[in-house]
Amino acid sequence: MNRIWDFVKAWADGLSLMIETLLRALGRRSRQLKNLASGGDEEQNDLPTGKRLSGEKPRALLFSVASHNLKMENTKRKIKALALLSGGLDSMLAVKVLQEQGIGVTGLVFSSCFFDARQAQEAAKTLGVDLLIEDFSKKHLELVKNPPHGYGKNMNPCIDCHALMFRLAGEIMRQEKFDLVATGEVLGERPMSQNKQSLGLIEKESGLAGYLLRPLSAKLLAPTISEQEGLVDRNRLLAISGRQRTPQMELAKKYGIKNYPTPSGGCLLTVAEFSQKLKELLDKYPQATSDDALLLKQGRQLWQGDIKFVVGRDHQENLTLEKLARAGDLLARAKNVPGPTVLVRSYRGKKPDRMGIESQIKEYLVKYNSKARDREVKVEWLSG
Ligand code: SF4
Numbered sequence: 484m485n486r487i488w489d490f491v492k493a494w495a496d497g498l499s500l501m502i503e504t505l506l507r508a509l510g511r512r513s514r515q516l517k518n519l520a521s522g523g524d525e526e527q528n529d530l531p532t533g534k535r536l537s538g539e540k541p542r543a544l545l546f547s548v549a550s551h552n553l554k555m556e557n558t559k560r561k562i563k564a565l566a567l568l569s570g571g572l573d574s575m576l577a578v579k580v581l582q583e584q585g586i587g588v589t590g591l592v593f594s595s596c597f598f599d600a601r602q603a604q605e606a607a608k609t610l611g612v613d614l615l616i617e618d619f620s621k622k623h624l625e626l627v628k629n630p631p632h633g634y635g636k637n638m639n640p641c642i643d644c645h646a647l648m649f650r651l652a653g654e655i656m657r658q659e660k661f662d663l664v665a666t667g668e669v670l671g672e673r674p675m676s677q678n679k680q681s682l683g684l685i686e687k688e689s690g691l692a693g694y695l696l697r698p699l700s701a702k703l704l705a706p707t708i709s710e711q712e713g714l715v716d717r718n719r720l721l722a723i724s725g726r727q728r729t730p731q732m733e734l735a736k737k738y739g740i741k742n743y744p745t746p747s748g749g750c751l752l753t754v755a756e757f758s759q760k761l762k763e764l765l766d767k768y769p770q771a772t773s774d775d776a777l778l779l780k781q782g783r784q785l786w787q788g789d790i791k792f793v794v795g796r797d798h799q800e801n802l803t804l805e806k807l808a809r810a811g812d813l814l815a816r817a818k819n820v821p822g823p824t825v826l827v828r829s830y831r832g833k834k835p836d837r838m839g840i841e842s843q844i845k846e847y848l849v850k851y852n853s854k855a856r857d858r859e860v861k862v863e864w865l866s867g
Pocket of ligand 1: 639753
């Protein structure tokens with residue numbers, strides 16, 4: 484009888500131990516899942532460790548849940564993409580493709596003394612995204628003066644300019660904790676700058692290897708880190724290539740994008756006439772600053788040796804010249820006839836002498852003002 488009792492007791496103890504172990508295991512798993520749902524840090528040591536991104540959940544947690552066949556949609560963190568948004572159609576479509584799979588997109592546009600951010604601001608409104616505007620005038624001008632890869636058709640150093648923009652975008656991506664940089668580049672759209680080799684080169688030189696996503700051509704390119712890790716669904720990216728714009732037109736229709744600017748984008752460095760003015764300035768004065776470059780956009784540019792006269796062509800330009808005048812510049816207009824304002828800037832290192840240039844100013848005030856023809860013009864000095 485005693486032996487039977489001992490046997491039953493041993494069997495009951497064993498069963499109790501099994502139940503206790505099972506309950507402990509269930510409790511631990513429940514805490515892990517609760518922790519995952521809340522995004523908290525408790526007891527993560529129970530799980531495999533993973534790379535932590537910007538204070539978000541370690542990726543290993545996501546993999547852990549996936550391996551238990553639980554639905555990831557509720558726990559997957561939202562990816563943040565920084566999209567280079569010029570305002571052109573391709574850059575807008577790239578944003579749309581990412582938004583379509585629930586990726587949070589912030590636009591980034593560069594502005595300089597050679598182009599502004601207006602197109603991108605319009606596009607950002609249409610797309611409903613925030614826009615970061617980065618003025619890189621100083622860096623851009625330095626590149627224009629000495630581009631390692633040379634110029635395009637005019638004074639546009641596009642290869643180096645792209646590399647600079649991507650490098651700066653990479654810095655912003657890291658500082659602001661974005662997951663990737665996206666662009667609207669299309670493989671083969673520009674045979675020189677958008678072939679596979681140059682896309683790869685730009686990616687490498689900008690320090691963005693693995694983080695540069697081109698949603699419109701992604702399926703034709705190597706997967707980025709976000710695609711490899713399943714944070715971006717590669718199947719929902721596109722495989723557009725070549726110069727034919729039909730796929731982009733169809734996408735624009737699908738997304739209801741009606742207004743978008745032409746692909747040239749409004750950079751003055753691609754304009755022959757402006758490039759000529761810039762070249763003349765840099766030949767005479769290699770130390771030119773972005774202020775000098777901004778002045779090139781206004782009025783008639785007339786040189787007398789090392790002195791430049793800028794004659795306003797309308798009321799708006801006259802006002803702008805007044806705003807752009809800096810210490811050492813002279814500003815003049817006709818006292819007795821309404822007409823242009825003239826800004827005078829010396830690139831000789833000293834202020835222009837009023838007496839020495841007054842007759843020249845008079846000549847311009849008459850030549851570029853039909854109301855002043857055959858009249859005796861008196862010069863009024865506005866500054867200097
Ligand atoms: S067109 Fe102007 S802004 Fe665009 S890449 Fe070339 S130089 Fe840079």
